[in-house]
Amino acid sequence: MDAVLEIAGLQKTYRSRKGVRRALDGFDMVVEAGQVHGFLGPNGSGKTTTLRTLLGLIRPNGGRMAILGQEVPRHLPAVAGQVGAIVESPQFFGNFTSYDTLSLLADAGGVRRERVDAVLELVGLRDRAKERVRTYSLGMKQRLAVASALLKEPKLLILDEPANGLDPGGIREMRTLMRNLSESGMTVLLSSHILGEIQLICDQVTIIAAGRRVAHGSVAEVLASHASSSVRVRLEPGIDLLTAAQLLRAKGAQVDLGTDFFTVGNAGNPAQITRILAEQQIYVSELTPTTADLESVFLELTGTAPVDGQNRQVDQVAATAQGGWGQ
Amino acid sequence: MSLYKAETRRLVKRRFTKLFTVGALLILVAVAAGVFLTNHKAGPDQIAEATAKAQADYKQSVAGTEQMKKDCAAVQGTSRANEFPPNCEIAAPSESDFNPDWYMPPTFNLKESFRDMVTTMAAVLALAAFVVGASYVGAEWNSGGMMNLLLWRPRRLQVLSTKLAALLVGATLLTVVVAALWTAAFYGIASARGTTAGMTSGVWQSIGLMELRALALVLTAGALGFGLASLGRHTAMALGVAIGVIVVFQFGVGAVLEIADAKFPELYLAPFWVIAWMNKQYIAENYNACNYDVTGSCQPDTLTMTWQMAGTGLIAILVLVVGAAMWTMRKRDIT
Numbered sequence: 001m002d003a004v005l006e007i008a009g010l011q012k013t014y015r016s017r018k019g020v021r022r023a024l025d026g027f028d029m030v031v032e033a034g035q036v037h038g039f040l041g042p043n044g045s046g047k048t049t050t051l052r053t054l055l056g057l058i059r060p061n062g063g064r065m066a067i068l069g070q071e072v073p074r075h076l077p078a079v080a081g082q083v084g085a086i087v088e089s090p091q092f093f094g095n096f097t098s099y100d101t102l103s104l105l106a107d108a109g110g111v112r113r114e115r116v117d118a119v120l121e122l123v124g125l126r127d128r129a130k131e132r133v134r135t136y137s138l139g140m141k142q143r144l145a146v147a148s149a150l151l152k153e154p155k156l157l158i159l160d161e162p163a164n165g166l167d168p169g170g171i172r173e174m175r176t177l178m179r180n181l182s183e184s185g186m187t188v189l190l191s192s193h194i195l196g197e198i199q200l201i202c203d204q205v206t207i208i209a210a211g212r213r214v215a216h217g218s219v220a221e222v223l224a225s226h227a228s229s230s231v232r233v234r235l236e237p238g239i240d241l242l243t244a245a246q247l248l249r250a251k252g253a254q255v256d257l258g259t260d261f262f263t264v265g266n267a268g269n270p271a272q273i274t275r276i277l278a279e280q281q282i283y284v285s286e287l288t289p290t291t292a293d294l295e296s297v298f299l300e301l302t303g304t305a306p307v308d309g310q311n312r313q314v315d316q317v318a319a320t321a322q323g324g325w326g327q
Numbered sequence: 328m329s330l331y332k333a334e335t336r337r338l339v340k341r342r343f344t345k346l347f348t349v350g351a352l353l354i355l356v357a358v359a360a361g362v363f364l365t366n367h368k369a370g371p372d373q374i375a376e377a378t379a380k381a382q383a384d385y386k387q388s389v390a391g392t393e394q395m396k397k398d399c400a401a402v403q404g405t406s407r408a409n410e411f412p413p414n415c416e417i418a419a420p421s422e423s424d425f426n427p428d429w430y431m432p433p434t435f436n437l438k439e440s441f442r443d444m445v446t447t448m449a450a451v452l453a454l455a456a457f458v459v460g461a462s463y464v465g466a467e468w469n470s471g472g473m474m475n476l477l478l479w480r481p482r483r484l485q486v487l488s489t490k491l492a493a494l495l496v497g498a499t500l501l502t503v504v505v506a507a508l509w510t511a512a513f514y515g516i517a518s519a520r521g522t523t524a525g526m527t528s529g530v531w532q533s534i535g536l537m538e539l540r541a542l543a544l545v546l547t548a549g550a551l552g553f554g555l556a557s558l559g560r561h562t563a564m565a566l567g568v569a570i571g572v573i574v575v576f577q578f579g580v581g582a583v584l585e586i587a588d589a590k591f592p593e594l595y596l597a598p599f600w601v602i603a604w605m606n607k608q609y610i611a612e613n614y615n616a617c618n619y620d621v622t623g624s625c626q627p628d629t630l631t632m633t634w635q636m637a638g639t640g641l642i643a644i645l646v647l648v649v650g651a652a653m654w655t656m657r658k659r660d661i662t
Contacts, residue, residue: 056481057474057661076481085478091471095342104340107333109479148475 003066004156004187005031005054010063012049012211023049025211026063031156031189031204036182038202038219039191040294042302046211047191051087051160056080068155081109084154086162090145094134098125098144101133102151111152119147124173138165146174150181157181160191175201195294205294209302223297231267234260234286235277244282251276263290330480334493343462348501351455355505358447359512366520367432377430385425392419435521438530441513442537446605448509449541456498456549457569463494464553465562474661487656491553491649498549499542506538540605540634547641554648558655572597588615591630604637 012024024046031037041047052058054065056073065072070079092101102116120129123143133141142165149157159178163171171194178188178201192198198205199219207215207222215222235244245255245262253273254265264273274284338344367373399415402408411417467473467490480486517523555565577596584592593599593611603609609632616628 052660052662055478057477059660073481080479080481083478087474087478091474093466093470093472096340100340104333104337105475105479107336108330108476110329152479 002033002069003030004033004068005029005037005189006064006066007050007054008064010050010053010065011061012046012053012058013061022211024053024060024063027208027211028213029206029216031187033187034182034185035203036178036188036190036201038198038205039189039208040193040195040198040205040298041191041208045208045302047208048088048160049211050208051085051158051189051191055083055085055087055158057087081152082155083158084149084152084156085158085160086145086149087158087160089161089164090138090141092133092141092144095132097130097132098136098147099129101144102148105148106151109152115151115153119150122150122177123147139167139170142166143170146177154186156187156189158189158191161193162190163192163194163197171197195298199294207298207301214301215297219294223294230263230265230290231270231273232258232261232263232286232288232290233273233284236283236285239282244277244280247276247280247282248273261286330486330489331493334490335497338463338493338497341463341466343466344459347455347459347462351451352505354451355448355509358444358451359509359516362435362444362513363516363520365433366435366516368520369431369434369522373432374427378427380430381425381427384430385420385422388420388425392417435513435517437513437517437521437523438525440521441510441517441534442606444509444513445506445534445537445541446602448505449544449605450601452498452502452505452541452545453548456494456545457552457565460494460498460549460552461556461565462552462562463556464490465556465560465565468557468560469562477661483656484653487557487653491550494549494553495546498545502542502545506541510534510538537605543638543641544601544604547645550645551648554645554652557652558648590615590628593632594630599632600637600640603632604634604641607634608632 007027007029010024010027011022014021014023027046027050029039029050039047039050049058053060054067054072056076059073067076067079068082070076072079092098096104098120099116102119103113105111106113106116117126120126123146125140125143125147128136128140133144136144142162146159146162149159162178163174166174175197178190182188182203190198190202202219204218205216205222206213215225217225233244235241241257241260241262245257248255248264251272253267256263256265264270267273270287270289274287277284395411396415396417399408399411399417402411403415464473464487467476473486476486477483514523552565552569555568556562558564559567577598580595581592584595589595590613591611593609599609599611611630611632613628613630617625618628620626
């Protein structure tokens with residue numbers, strides 16, 4: 001499959017009086033044609049900086065980027081007509097109507113005016129098209145932003161948090177729209193915090209943390225690569241769970257107690273669990289690998305899982321565990 | 328071309344543009360109406376009335392002088408004699424002291440007064456162009472519209488230059504139309520409430536050139552507002568600088584120069600440069616100096632501020648501000 005978007009070793013450093021901050025530190029990403037590609041990362045991880053750099057709004061300090069086979073930002077004017085994008089929150093001039101806003105963009109980009117009505121219909125703003133944008137809710141502005149990105153019938157659609165402010169019906173509509181666009185041959189790069197949505201509609205994902213790619217591949221691959229580290233353990237009836245848990249904790253296992261089971265979170269070698277417990281005449285009745293969801297994988301990879309009693313700061317990333325207990 | 332058309336549409340569609348354009352036009356209409364209402368045609372009736380008034384005042388003055396002479400003669404030898412000139416030498420008024428021209432109602436002389444009206448028009452339109460220019464690009468930056476546009480047209484300098492071109496072409500069209508209407512209106516006012524005498528082709532040519540300088544002033548003001556707002560990426564930047572210049576440089580510097588007894592404070596004050604630009608020159612005078620002329624009278628030092636000097640200054644400021652706006656547009660990240 002052809003790569004519609006390629007990023008290699010992208011670097012962006014912000015310098016201020018407070019010091020130097022590396023927003024992107026050798027970031028890589030590949031998006032293939034016809035995919036819905038999820039772009040995930042915690043706040044401040046470099047997602048929006050990546051998108052802005054890709055779209056020529058920010059100058060990178062290093063690295064290479066290409067859209068539809070053309071090096072950007074050098075050849076961005078040549079490919080801009082094939083890239084529809086919304087970056088961060090939708091921003092429009094409040095005193096214009098959505099029809100005015102889109103028709104001005106259409107004029108500026110040399111797009112047929114008929115497209116304006118078509119995209120307004122598509123995003124459900126047809127009946128509100130003559131109202132000023134300042135009267136719109138956040139969700140309606142979001143729909144308008146998506147409409148503006150679709151106006152030029154792009155080959156690559158870049159959407160930064162498109163579901164922001166949408167009601168549940170709107171989120172579902174947006175999901176269907178993404179899927180339909182993808183099926184029509186459009187490639188969609190979707191940045192979002194709604195991991196359930198990403199898991200539902202994305203073919204591939206890239207996860208960024210602290211300006212670097214920490215995982216990429218299909219959703220199934222990313223989940224699979226982190227699914228085996230946690231197992232659920234049930235014991236024979238009548239055995240004290242707490243005693244067993246303390247035995248394993250004493251050996252370095254991370255144990256979470258449930259009602260009639262416990263979970264070992266860092267079980268790199270599940271045989272170790274059965275051996276330790278069997279030595280104390282405790283026998284396991286069930287040992288099941290737990291299925292990781294995208295949220296838990298995301299939190300683990302980005303080191304942003306909440307910790308009791310701590311207020312995590314935006315740029316604060318916990319050290320991720322290397323390997324697993326018992327290996 | 329499509330971008331230029333879109334930007335022209337955007338500029339014309341903006342409420343702020345409409346509001347300030349209409350506001351400027353209303354001010355100009357009010358000025359023209361004021362001039363019309365306070366001036367009157369000097370016809371035979373007005374001349375006869377003024378002559379009669381002058382004669383009446385002359386006769387009243389002669390009678391008053393005669394009465395004063397009689398009063399003076401009556402009090403000679405008493406203590407009240409000091410209240411009158413010695414020997415009752417009271418000069419009789421001359422008829423020429425009561426010129427009927429001074430009794431004429433104000434009348435609009437196109438040749439003498441229209442230049443001030445052109446300066447008024449230039450000042451009003453320049454102010455409107457500055458604010459509209461600042462708001463046009465400032466609101467685009469502030470609302471995120473500029474970023475949206477750059478996603479469509481990722482050539483930054485082309486986008487900013489096209490916006491500036493749309494503004495300047497719009498301001499040119501407005502100024503040319505308003506100047507034509509303004510000239511026609513005051514020709515009409517002069518015909519109805521004054522005189523158009525002395526309007527030779529040379530005078531019309533001079534007025535035409537003055538209106539061209541008015542156009543240049545309007546365009547410079549628009550470009551400055553645009554450039555400053557683009558530099559600060561907010562309308563308030565341009566308005567803040569304008570207020571700062573007025574408060575600090577005009578009132579502040581004016582006061583300091585007054586205290587320091589500077590020779591030619593006008594040299595540092597923008598309004599005098601605008602006058603020099605519009606009227607081709609402004610002669611600043613220093614009344615603290617005394618230069619005796621051939622007749623022995625005291626003449627002040629003078630400094631002539633020419634339109635060439637004013638034009639050079641305008642171009643320098645324009646290049647600096649618009650150049651800086653273009654440079655930052657090219658270099659700065661858009662976040």
